[in-house]
Amino acid sequence: xxxxxxxxxxxxxxxxxxxKPMAKILGKPMIGHVYERVxxxxxxxxxxxxxxxxxxxxxxxxIGGTAVMTSDTHERASDRCAEALEKLERANNTKYDIIxxxxxxxxxxxxxxxxxxxxxxxxxxxILVTNLLGKIESMEExxxxxxxxxxxxxxxxxxxxSREPIPTRGRMNKIPMHKQVCIIPFRRDFLLEYIQLxxxxxxxxxSVDMMRILEHGKKVxxxxxxxxxxxxxxxxxxxxxxxxxxxx
Amino acid sequence: xxxxxxxxxxxxxxxxxxxxxxKPLxxxxxxxxxxxxxxxASQSQYADEIAIATPNEEIVKACEAFGAKVIxxxxxxxxxxxxxxxxxxxxxKKWDIVVNFQGDEPLVTGEWLDKAIVxxxxxxxxxxxxxxxxxxxxxxxxxxxxxxxxxxxxxxxMYFSRNPLPALWLGxxxxxxxxxxxxxxxxxQALENFVLLPNxxxxxxxSVDMMRFVENGLKxxxxxxxxxxxxxxxxxxxxxxxKMIEAIYKVKDK
Numbered sequence: 001x002x003x004x005x006x007x008x009x010x011x012x013x014x015x016x017x018x019x020k021p022m023a024k025i026l027g028k029p030m031i032g033h034v035y036e037r038v039x040x041x042x043x044x045x046x047x048x049x050x051x052x053x054x055x056x057x058x059x060x061x062x063i064g065g066t067a068v069m070t071s072d073t074h075e076r077a078s079d080r081c082a083e084a085l086e087k088l089e090r091a092n093n094t095k096y097d098i099i100x101x102x103x104x105x106x107x108x109x110x111x112x113x114x115x116x117x118x119x120x121x122x123x124x125x126x127i128l129v130t131n132l133l134g135k136i137e138s139m140e141e142x143x144x145x146x147x148x149x150x151x152x153x154x155x156x157x158x159x160x161x162s163r164e165p166i167p168t169r170g171r172m173n174k175i176p177m178h179k180q181v182c183i184i185p186f187r188r189d190f191l192l193e194y195i196q197l198x199x200x201x202x203x204x205x206x207s208v209d210m211m212r213i214l215e216h217g218k219k220v221x222x223x224x225x226x227x228x229x230x231x232x233x234x235x236x237x238x239x240x241x242x243x244x245x246x247x248x
Numbered sequence: 249x250x251x252x253x254x255x256x257x258x259x260x261x262x263x264x265x266x267x268x269x270x271k272p273l274x275x276x277x278x279x280x281x282x283x284x285x286x287x288x289a290s291q292s293q294y295a296d297e298i299a300i301a302t303p304n305e306e307i308v309k310a311c312e313a314f315g316a317k318v319i320x321x322x323x324x325x326x327x328x329x330x331x332x333x334x335x336x337x338x339x340x341k342k343w344d345i346v347v348n349f350q351g352d353e354p355l356v357t358g359e360w361l362d363k364a365i366v367x368x369x370x371x372x373x374x375x376x377x378x379x380x381x382x383x384x385x386x387x388x389x390x391x392x393x394x395x396x397x398x399x400x401x402x403x404x405x406m407y408f409s410r411n412p413l414p415a416l417w418l419g420x421x422x423x424x425x426x427x428x429x430x431x432x433x434x435x436x437q438a439l440e441n442f443v444l445l446p447n448x449x450x451x452x453x454x455s456v457d458m459m460r461f462v463e464n465g466l467k468x469x470x471x472x473x474x475x476x477x478x479x480x481x482x483x484x485x486x487x488x489x490x491k492m493i494e495a496i497y498k499v500k501d502k
Contacts, residue, residue: 153465159450159462162414162415163414163416164412164414164416165411166411167450167454168392200401202414205423206414206415215400216401217402
């Protein structure tokens with residue numbers, strides 16, 4: 001059996017929504033919702049939050065979770081994950097096989113989404129990293145710069161990730177509209193290879209970690225998810241998600 | 249010939265739709281646009297044969313008048329590259345490299361065509377080469393006739409779009425966009441593959457031939473063209489192209 005862990009990178013200093021991980025949904029910090037839901041996955045041997053903020057680490061430990069303190073200079077979540085991975089391996093004197101990076105902005109993450117994202121890697125050794133692929137349901141979401149749109153090749157490898165609404169509308173009545181859902185399993189060695197690759201122009205332009213992989217000519221396999229997803233990027237999103245979760 | 253490999257240049261041209269009828273035969277500084285393209289292609293050091301491929305009798309006549317070889321092709325092609333393929337087959341010769349040189353690029357010279365051919369010839373993992381130029385974000389956003397392209401660290405195309413790419417993110421960063429110039433040398437094998445490969449999704453949605461290669465995992469290498477060029481899709485473009493050509497040839501003609 002592969003030794004699979006999840007790492008949730010989180011920081012307070014987001015420019016769009018400062019303090020986001022600790023913002024409360026139904027009385028509980030968002031990061032707490034994510035942590036608890038992810039750690040329910042039976043595929044995982046460990047779930048940890050990687051953060052540069054003591055406040056977040058203290059909170060995670062207070063609910064009985066694992067937190068790893070990381071540097072506050074990371075530009076990308078993947079870099080933070082890699083640092084946490086190395087620290088966890090040293091502390092536990094073990095080597096993990098797959099590291100699932102879960103962005104802390106999906107408070108409704110279902111453990112089933114972790115299984116979906118990992119599944120193709122268990123069958124195909126050549127797949128180094130996957131992302132979940134969600135359907136975009138509205139034009140408003142399609143145009144939202146916080147929503148990262150994805151176009152894929154015929155094997156469902158990502159071609160490009162963009163904040164721009166792609167593909168182009170207007171030439172056909174109906175276009176496929178897909179978004180990145182940030183459940184991102186990396187093979188261990190590939191995550192460590194990732195942080196050695198130099199940052200790339202489109203990665204910086206679009207502010208999308210996965211672009212570094214694509215620009216270096218490597219593949220990111222996209223896995224369609226059957227779950228509805230509700231990412232929180234703004235206070236408005238948070239209110240919306242809180243409403244949905246209060247009915248469950 | 250380049251390194252013993254034979255090169256066919258096909259210039260696909262058709263009278264075109266309602267947007268800009270009669271496009272290939274519009275006059276630019278005293279010559280049909282198509283003739284400018286053909287004459288430029290004829291300057292190539294590597295092209296062994298140059299043929300214009302068209303479904304229109306009127307274009308056939310015009311080409312014969314200025315001395316170009318012309319191949320009459322079907323009117324049913326949905327993509328320019330399919331027209332190029334029909335012409336390639338119609339030559340009944342064996343070619344190693346086939347260039348799709350669109351008839352609406354009157355400013356691309358034989359020298360730049362040759363640079364694209366060299367790029368293809370020097371990279372055996374590449375199926376096709378396109379030239380590109382830079383365009384401001386604002387102009388890129390305005391003009392959906394221009395095809396924008398994003399590339400990886402080796403300058404291989406990742407995606408072609410009518411929308412400007414990369415995104416204008418958070419409004420605080422501005423980018424210039426790479427814009428496709430439709431001068432496209434490809435290996436004969438890639439052209440054979442093009443008609444065999446399944447039609448791709450984004451090829452249709454963006455209306456870009458190259459997406460068929462990209463979506464099927466074949467490499468399309470983008471090469472920057474530093475020569476000022478202008479593709480012609482409307483009267484305004486034509487006027488601008490004429491000014492540019494006039495500026496070049498007035499001096500030369502004197």
